[in-house]
Amino acid sequence: MKTIDELLSEGVAGKRVFVRADLNVPLDGTRITDDGRIRAVLPTVKALADAGARVVVASHLGRPKGAPDPAFSLAPAAARLGELLGADVAFAADTVGESARTAVAGLADGQVAVVENLRFNAGETSKDDAERGAFADRLAALADVYVGDGFGAVHRKHASVFDLPARLPHYAGHLIATEVGVLRKLTDDVKRPYAVVLGGAKVSDKLAVIDQLLGKADRLLIGGGMVFTFLKAKGHEIGSSLVQEDQIPVVREYIERAEKNGVELVLPVDVVVAPEFPDLKTKAPGRPSTVAADAMPAGQMGLDIGPESRKLYASKIADAATVFWNGPMGVFEHPDFAEGTKAVAQALLDSQAFTVVGGGDSAAAVRILGFDENAFGHISTGGGASLEYLEGKTLPGLAALED
Numbered sequence: 001m002k003t004i005d006e007l008l009s010e011g012v013a014g015k016r017v018f019v020r021a022d023l024n025v026p027l028d029g030t031r032i033t034d035d036g037r038i039r040a041v042l043p044t045v046k047a048l049a050d051a052g053a054r055v056v057v058a059s060h061l062g063r064p065k066g067a068p069d070p071a072f073s074l075a076p077a078a079a080r081l082g083e084l085l086g087a088d089v090a091f092a093a094d095t096v097g098e099s100a101r102t103a104v105a106g107l108a109d110g111q112v113a114v115v116e117n118l119r120f121n122a123g124e125t126s127k128d129d130a131e132r133g134a135f136a137d138r139l140a141a142l143a144d145v146y147v148g149d150g151f152g153a154v155h156r157k158h159a160s161v162f163d164l165p166a167r168l169p170h171y172a173g174h175l176i177a178t179e180v181g182v183l184r185k186l187t188d189d190v191k192r193p194y195a196v197v198l199g200g201a202k203v204s205d206k207l208a209v210i211d212q213l214l215g216k217a218d219r220l221l222i223g224g225g226m227v228f229t230f231l232k233a234k235g236h237e238i239g240s241s242l243v244q245e246d247q248i249p250v251v252r253e254y255i256e257r258a259e260k261n262g263v264e265l266v267l268p269v270d271v272v273v274a275p276e277f278p279d280l281k282t283k284a285p286g287r288p289s290t291v292a293a294d295a296m297p298a299g300q301m302g303l304d305i306g307p308e309s310r311k312l313y314a315s316k317i318a319d320a321a322t323v324f325w326n327g328p329m330g331v332f333e334h335p336d337f338a339e340g341t342k343a344v345a346q347a348l349l350d351s352q353a354f355t356v357v358g359g360g361d362s363a364a365a366v367r368i369l370g371f372d373e374n375a376f377g378h379i380s381t382g383g384g385a386s387l388e389y390l391e392g393k394t395l396p397g398l399a400a401l402e403d
């Protein structure tokens with residue numbers, strides 16, 4: 001994979017460089033609640049601009065349906081990029097149309113433009129190779145060189161990620177190079193004991209990852225919404241908690257395989273429950289109570305791991321040599337259900353282990369709960385992307401950058 005350093009040494013002054021970033025940031029209306037992903041691509045954009053390139057930045061935001069939708073405009077992200085760069089950033093109101101062509105044509109050396117959300121175009125995410133290819137042709141017309149730096153999206157076989165680099169000289173940006181360098185350490189020669197902490201709400205995505213991790217990790221600590229599919233598979237009552245009913249047989253097989261492979265599968269011994277999902281806007285009292293994990297009352301919903309589990313999880317993290325953490329332990333957005341996530345974050349910081357936090361929500365949780373992000377070994381900008389990398393899958397956006 002050629003990197004941006006090679007591109008810079010070849011010289012980029014006057015060239016139009018297309019940077020595929022992941023500016024898919026959480027928004028409250030038009031207010032960005034966590035700008036980590038914009039800050040993460042700054043080194044690449046800055047290096048190119050400083051070297052005199054005409055930089056065209058593109059990204060998706062959210063999951064619009066292949067047509068313009070103002071709720072998913074990249075305008076707030078473009079404005080924030082300009083603030084962080086300390087420079088004017090032009091914004092095109094479309095992705096490959098008149099506005100984009102004019103914005104790019106108007107760039108002087110060292111200037112930056114952002115084009116509108118890639119997913120406002122059906123060709124970006126199409127399953128049809130020809131349709132994606134046609135959109136990639138239109139993107140290619142905007143640039144002379146491609147730099148892939150949207151690590152959070154490299155697991156997507158989308159036009160700007162997969163098809164466009166085939167049409168232009170292509171290089172990996174600083175963020176992709178860093179992310180791959182760190183995650184490779186977790187796949188090539190991981191220092192053991194290797195503990196993986198999995199939580200969050202995207203249960204079906206993450207259950208598939210466990211299949212692979214059972215052959216790689218020494219310890220698997222389960223938290224978040226995934227817990228209840230495991231507890232149910234063990235025959236326990238789980239009340240009205242999140243559950244993936246169709247995965248119960250699969251989870252039973254995981255429990256057996258963990259035992260056979262000598263992988264320590266750690267489940268909560270107690271859970272924090274409430275009568276209903278908390279109101280995250282008003283933060284009205286969540287009416288939490290703590291119960292044993294094998295004695296959850298019917299009608300209650302599990303929303304965090306309990307105090308005994310926090311101690312247990314911290315002890316399993318304390319003497320690990322490597323820890324990968326993806327997904328909050330509970331509904332951390334509400335103070336009544338944030339303690340499990342806080343305890344795991346603190347345990348990572350207290351351990352001597354090499355620690356990697358992966359996932360948009362996990363990284364945001366760390367920052368929102370007030371932890372110093374620089375104290376962790378690495379905070380990945382990719383949730384699904386980092387998990388799929390660890391699964392050993394070929395990621396389209398990385399394969400496309402190879403020659």
Ligand SMILES: Nc1ncnc2c1ncn2[C@@H]1O[C@H](COP(=O)(O)OP(=O)(O)OP(=O)(O)O)[C@@H](O)[C@H]1O
Pocket residue numbers: 199200201202203223224225226242302303304326327328329330331332333358359360361362363382383384
């Ligand atoms: N017990 C639970 N019940 C319901 N939701 C939960 C529970 N525990 C955690 N969550 C929710 O999980 C969400 C985060 O899950 P997600 O799987 O998206 O994390 P992530 O992998 O860090 O993010 P991403 O994949 O978007 O990069 C949070 O909004 C949190 O409230």
Ligand SMILES: O=C(O)[C@H](O)COP(=O)(O)O
Pocket residue numbers: 022024062063152153156360382383384385
């Ligand atoms: O948030 C993410 O994980 C990335 O930006 C990819 O977004 P997607 O899951 O909508 O493809």
